[in-house]
Amino acid sequence: MWLVVAVTTGVLLALSRAATGPLDDPDPARQRPGYLDDGALPVPAPEVTGGIPAPGRRAVVFFVRAGQLGPLCQALSGFRPGPVVDMAVVLQEGGGRCPQGITVVDDREAELAERYGLPTPRDGGPPVGYAVVDAAGHIRYRTLDPEVASLLGEVSTMLRAVS
Amino acid sequence: MTGRRSGTDDRKGLRLCLWCLMAVVVEVALFTSYQGHDAKFHWFTHFFVGTSAALLAMAGVALRTRRAVPLPLVWLLSGHLFAMLPDVLFNAGVAHERWMEVFLGHISSHFVPGRNVTWFLIFLVCLAAYLAVVFHVGEGQDSATRTRRR
Numbered sequence: 001m002w003l004v005v006a007v008t009t010g011v012l013l014a015l016s017r018a019a020t021g022p023l024d025d026p027d028p029a030r031q032r033p034g035y036l037d038d039g040a041l042p043v044p045a046p047e048v049t050g051g052i053p054a055p056g057r058r059a060v061v062f063f064v065r066a067g068q069l070g071p072l073c074q075a076l077s078g079f080r081p082g083p084v085v086d087m088a089v090v091l092q093e094g095g096g097r098c099p100q101g102i103t104v105v106d107d108r109e110a111e112l113a114e115r116y117g118l119p120t121p122r123d124g125g126p127p128v129g130y131a132v133v134d135a136a137g138h139i140r141y142r143t144l145d146p147e148v149a150s151l152l153g154e155v156s157t158m159l160r161a162v163s
Numbered sequence: 164m165t166g167r168r169s170g171t172d173d174r175k176g177l178r179l180c181l182w183c184l185m186a187v188v189v190e191v192a193l194f195t196s197y198q199g200h201d202a203k204f205h206w207f208t209h210f211f212v213g214t215s216a217a218l219l220a221m222a223g224v225a226l227r228t229r230r231a232v233p234l235p236l237v238w239l240l241s242g243h244l245f246a247m248l249p250d251v252l253f254n255a256g257v258a259h260e261r262w263m264e265v266f267l268g269h270i271s272s273h274f275v276p277g278r279n280v281t282w283f284l285i286f287l288v289c290l291a292a293y294l295a296v297v298f299h300v301g302e303g304q305d306s307a308t309r310t311r312r313r
Contacts, residue, residue, distance in 0.1 A: 001183065002294060006287060009210070013283055016203045028204040029273040034250075035259035147199045153256075154198075161258035 022123035023146035030119060032143050032154065036161055042138035045131070046115040048088045049105050058162055059086040059133040060155055062148060063113045066094030068128055071149040073098035079152050081159050084135070092126035118142055130155060134162040186236040193247065196254060204279065209247035211282035212267050217242025218289035222296040231297045246272075 025031040030038075045053050045061075053059040060081065064072055069091055076087065077100040088103040092110045107113065110126040118127040121144055129144035132155070140162045145151060190210075197206050217238045224232050232238060249263040249270075263269045275281050 002290060006290060009207075009286070010283060013207055013279055016207060017279075019200060019203075021200065024201055027278075028201060029278060031201050031204075032199065033259070033270070033273070034253050035261070035270060145199075146201075151199055154253075157253065157256050157258050160256065 020122065021146060022125075023121045023128045023144065025119050025144045026122050027119075030143070032145055032151075034154075034158075036132075036140045036158070038141075040117070041142070042134070042140050043117070045133040045137050045139045046112065048090065048112060049103055052086045052088045052103065053133040053137050054086060055137060056135050057084045057086050058135050058159055059088065060130055060159060061112075061116065061133065062087070062089045062130045063092060063116070063118055063127050064089060064148075065092055065126060065128055066096065068146075068149060069094075069096045069098070069104070073100060073102065075149040075152055076100060076102050079155075081156050082163075085159055116142060119144055121146075132158045132162055182234065182236050186240055189240055190243070193243070197250070198254075205250060205273070206247070207279045208273050208282055209250065209267075209269070210243050211279065211286040212272050213242035213244070213246030214239045215242075215282070215286045215289040216246070216267055218286075218293040222289075222293040225293070225296045225300055229300050231300065242267075 020028065036042075045059070047053070048059075048061050052061070062072060069089065072089060076089075076098065079087075081087070088105060089098060090105050090107045090112050092107050092113060095106065097104050105112070113127050116131045116139060118129055118131065121127055127144050128146050128148070129142065130148055131139050132141040134140050141158045145154075148155065194203065194206050197203055220242075221232045221235060221238050246267040246269065248266050249257075249259050252263075253259060259270060261270065264271060272282070277284075
């Protein structure tokens with residue numbers, strides 16, 4: 001029985017390591033860690049666009065590539081993170097808008113992602129993830145999250161943590 | 164006599180199978196509670212950390228009581244559940260905090276060099292340690308039985 005446990009877990013571990021995607025963090029421990037103020041954080045949040053982030057208001061800044069914009073906009077249309085929360089989407093390649101009136105900022109050079117300190121994913125391209133900014137204007141959480149459109153509940157959890 | 168022993172062995176085997184099945188079902192449920200393909204990394208960390216701690220505790224208890232612990236899979240499941248409890252809270256909307264390190268280093272355990280491969284090796288060492296203790300205890304019991312018979 002014990003041999004089966006050891007071999008099965010070893011095989012599953014190997015399979016899970018092979019299942020990482022090109023948009024994942026090279027260090028899986030740094031992806032979606034679920035706690036605030038990791039490493040150098042908190043640090044002042046750079047301005048994304050006029051009014052975001054704004055004093056006294058929390059913000060979540062999403063960083064996406066063209067392929068993630070549609071699903072994210074659709075998911076955000078039903079996303080209610082609570083009062084005094086601003087949202088912005090930073091689009092790092094291609095062009096597009098969110099039909100729901102959510103602010104979309106073009107950032108083809110991925111400068112904003114760099115200034116927000118998001119890590120470079122495994123494929124070396126612009127990061128897909130998000131940063132959470134507190135009401136004092138500090139970045140408290142940042143992570144790569146290629147599946148953010150389907151994991152907005154987790155974004156809510158991190159936003160609640162900075163309230 | 165042989166038939167009776169065989170019947171007892173069958174019942175023991177069946178009971179073991181049921182425990183194995185229950186453990187697999189619970190672990191699959193815990194695995195699927197992690198949303199997103201990247202979160203499986205966390206399941207592995209807490210599985211290896213929790214079960215390693217459980218195996219060390221089992222080895223300690225076996226040494227003290229001079230016999231293998233009953234229901235070993237329940238010990239392993241309990242260790243895993245204890246190690247991953249902050250993730251259960253996270254699913255309920257509670258972000259991780261530093262005090263959650265009390266759950267077998269829930270946050271820092273992710274950052275050991277070598278990551279989950281290291282924890283897997285530690286798990287194997289703990290498993291070997293437990294089996295060595297059980298073997299040692301079993302040998303002692305056999306030798307005591309032989310001495311009594313003489």
